[in-house]
Amino acid sequence: KQEVTQIPAALSVPEGENLVLNCSFTDSAIYNLQWFRQDPGKGLTSLLLIQSSQREQTSGRLNASLDKSSGRSTLYIAASQPGDSATYLCAVAKAAGNKLTFGGGTRVLVKP
Amino acid sequence: NAGVMQNPRHLVRRRGQEARLRCSPMKGHSHVYWYRQLPEEGLKFMVYLQKENIIDESGMPKERFSAEFPKEGPSILRIQQVVRGDSAAYFCASSPQLAGKSTDTQYFGPGTRLTVL
DSSP states (O other): OOOEEEEOSEEEEETTOOEEEEEEESOOOOSEEEEEEEOTTSOEEEEEEEETTOSEEEETTEEEEEETTTTEEEEEESSOOGGGOEEEEEEEESSTTOOEEEOOOEEEEEEO | OOOOEEEOSEEEEOTTOOEEEEEEOOTTEEEEEEEEEOTTSOEEEEEEEETTEEEEOTTSOSSSEEEEOOSSSOEEEEEOSOOGGGOEEEEEEEEEOOOSOTTOOOEEOOOEEEEEO
């Protein structure tokens, strides 16, 4: 059974610092991995999707790496801004169209 | 192209009543997934449906919960005889017809927040 863990559970940084969010999964046989952002009381916004054959994906200030063999992914957010404050979730899929297994999330606060 | 729509956004029920949650997938999407987020917990998969078919219901509680995705109309998650422990945010996601592309992603709706009094 796949288990996804995110550490730390919460993170507080001053504006401008780089953020590093970690995600680990127990079963390396994944199809893809997604990072999502969730604002309080809102739905999920997909940030990045990494295919199992890829090692990283980038979008603006966001960069996500994937090391499938060791069961790890890291989300980097450069030059953090107060607007980056949210909960960040990672999720893995075992196969195309398969259900997503989510981690517990990292709650980020960027202080002005 | 509107995103995934869910209604109602907030639903209050008393214990023993029925709750019906609706999800309209994005235009052209034929796959729907339901997830539940209990207070202070992560999202947990409940059920995966295609039009008129349940593909995977491994995350659905065995009793009181059912889901459908008819040929016409939205997907419905139905909870009978609700209890306080059913209070949670219920999210629906949709994805397009799969073509073997590994970039397929799930698009999430805003969720329905169910409160059971």
